[in-house]
Amino acid sequence: MKLYFKALGLHLKAELEYRMSFIFSFFSQVLVFFSYYFVILAMFTRFDNIKGFTMYEVLLCFSIIQFGFAFNEVFARGIDKFDDLIIQGNFDRLLLRPKNILLQVLCSNSDFIKVSRLIQALIVMIIALINLHIKITLIKFITLVLMLISSIAIFFSIFVLAASYCFITVQGLEVRNVFTDGGKQMAQYPIGVFNKGFLYFFTFIIPYGFVNYYPLLYFIGKKSNILYAFSPLIVLIYLIPCILIFNLGVKKYSSTGS
Amino acid sequence: MRAYLSYFKLKFISGLQYRQAAYAGIATQFFFGFVYIMIYVAFYQTGGKNLPMELPQLITYVWLNQAFFALICQFYKDSELFTLIKTGNISYEFSRPKSIYFLWYFKILGQRLANVFLRFLPLFIVTILLPKPYNFGMPTSPLAFLIFLVSMIIGTLLITALTVFYPIITLVTLNEKGITNILIVIADLFSGIGIPLVFFPKLLLKVSSVLPFQYISDLPFRIYVGNIPVSACIKPMIIQFVWLILLVLIGQLLLRIIIKRVEVQGG
Structure with a gap:
């Protein structure tokens, strides 16, 4: 773990x-993100709700999925760009280290x-x-944390799955974007x-529903069954086979040479 | 002129080679189209007040956006052009006895047209056959379709003229990100790619009316779906054409000023 933070520090210094x-890129990212929720805000000036969900409920849903995606881009960028490692043959170097x-x-x-x-x-x-005025009980607090985790x-498992696919095809899986970018776009609502x-x-x-839909229903009081509150745990279980598949891929890996 | 056309042809033909990327692009565009449409359908079923567009119009608009996405989105990936600038090899281009502006212009035009050429037909064919309400609608009249085509061609030339600004700016900043990215976000937002401009709040609509971005695709698409009646489209189309001329002139002027004081990187 120390190693990982050291590497992070190096990347930060380099940037x-x-x-x-x-600074410019940072500012442009602020704008990009703004343009995402601007679309939601604009729609809600014309409509009161979408199938019973109010604007702030949608924004909560939106922020949770965006949080997870951004987190992966900052802290797990390597797995997202895994095809570069394979194509350039740099993956072999990693295999040599203990x-x-x-x-x-x-x-x-x-x-x-x-x-x-x-x-x-x-x-x-x-x-x-703040605008939802929800009384946050202990369970609801746990639900919120579970949703974020x-x-x-979920994005991490999709990235790992797509990376495993690289072992077979030796190239990036472009359709992956449907499930990451597309999934992100969809799960905003x-x-x-x-x-x-x-x-x-x-x-x-692909259990997006357990990230920010079923638990959201509990959180905003549309459902009272306690199972909904803990449903994000299913996503964590989903992670296990994804990592197993990746490890299988590492075992079968034969280099591209360079 | 022949030199420029051969640049265009070169980029167009080599652009057509990237079929794998195009398939992935089509899949992505389908998915995004469906997501947008389902959200709009859900909103419209719930009901709203003074809606600026009917649902079938809006759905056709979304499919047009998706089908022409590779043509109308600001983001333009041509590492070749940007590498030329960053490595200093751009100096070879300077020594050619042709206008660099138009060399770049036709390169970009060729690339963009190739990208969209691979993508738009499958999207149209499938979406026309989709069941209601997801289907891609027909134009309101043959005349509207004809005007749409003209406006779309001007829009294509306009987006190309805008795209040339990105390498021009890179000549100064030597970084294709940063400022360029900020411009791209603003331009994308105001060209109606995320959400049709008619859904914008009033204040932003006013801002967008003095910017060129709505004339890239929003205008032709709204003519196609019938949101702007045929009788009312002369004036915006004249503005569209004026923007095209203006941007080409500004681009050339800017490039000329910048080239005078450019320092070539390395050699």
């Missing part, structure tokens, strides 16, 4: 070397500019929470507003 560029492979992959890259999104996601979340976990087919796919195949 700060180009100070102007860092440390955990996945940890080393995480050390290999980082995107600190996305910290701006992380901060903004938290700000939007706090604004939404599972949001990190409570998944219940979508069609049944969509809802089932993103509940049982």
Whole structure:
């Protein structure tokens, strides 16, 4: 773990070397993020609610999914850019070192500019929470924390799955973007507003629903069953087979040479 | 002119090679289209007040956005052009007896058209056949379709003229991110890619009316879906054309000023 933080520190230092560029990029990321929730705000000037969900409920949903994605881009960029490692043959170097492979992959890259999104996601979340006037009990607090953790976990598992796929094809899986960027786009809204087919796919195949829909229902008081509160745990279980598949890929890996 | 056209052809043909990327692009565009449409359908089912667009119009607008996405989005990935600038090899381009502005212009045009050429047909064919309310609608009249085509062509030339500004700025900043990224976000927002401009709050609509970005795709698309009647589209189309001329002139002027004081990086 110490190793990982050391690597993070190095990446941060490297990025700060180009100070102007860092500041501009940071500012542009603030704008990018703003344009995301601007769309939601604009729609809610014309509509009171979307299938019973108010603006602040949607914003809460939105902030949780954006938090998880931004977190991965800052702290797990290496796994996102895994195809570069494979294509350039740099992955072989990692195999030679006596440390955990996945940890080393995480050390290999980082995107600190996305910290701006992380901060903004938290700000939007706090604004939404204040305006929702929900009495936060202990269970609800745990639910919120679980939602944030599972949001990190779901993107991480998809990235790991896509990385495992690189072992077979030796190239990036572009369709992956459908499930990460597309999933992020979709899960900004409570998944219940979508069609049944969509809802089932993103509940049982890729469990976005357990990140910020089912627990959200409990959180905002639409459902009182305690199972809803702890449903994000399913996403954490989902992580296990993804990592197992990755490790299997490492075992079968044959180098591309360079 | 022939030199420029061959640049265009070169980029167009080599752009057509990237079919794998195009398939992934089509899948992404489909997915995003469905997500947007389902959200709009949910909103419209709930009901709202003084809506600026009917639902079928809005859905057709979304599919147009998705089908032409590679053409109309600001983001333009051509590492070749930016590498030229960063490595200093751009000096070879300076020594050519042709206008660099138009060399870049036609390169970008070729690349963008190739990208969209691979993507838009499958999207249209499938979305026309989709069941209601998800289907891609027909134009309101043959005349509207014709005007849409003209406006779309001007819009394509306009987005190209805007894209040339990114390498021009990079000549000064030597970094294709930073300022360029800020411009890209603003331009994307005001060109109606995230949400049609008619849904904007009043204040922002006023801001957008003095910017060129709504004339890239928002205008032609709204003509297609019938949100702007045929009788009312002469004036915005004249403005669209004026913006095109203006941006090309400003771009050339800016490039000329910058080239005079450019310092080539390394050699």
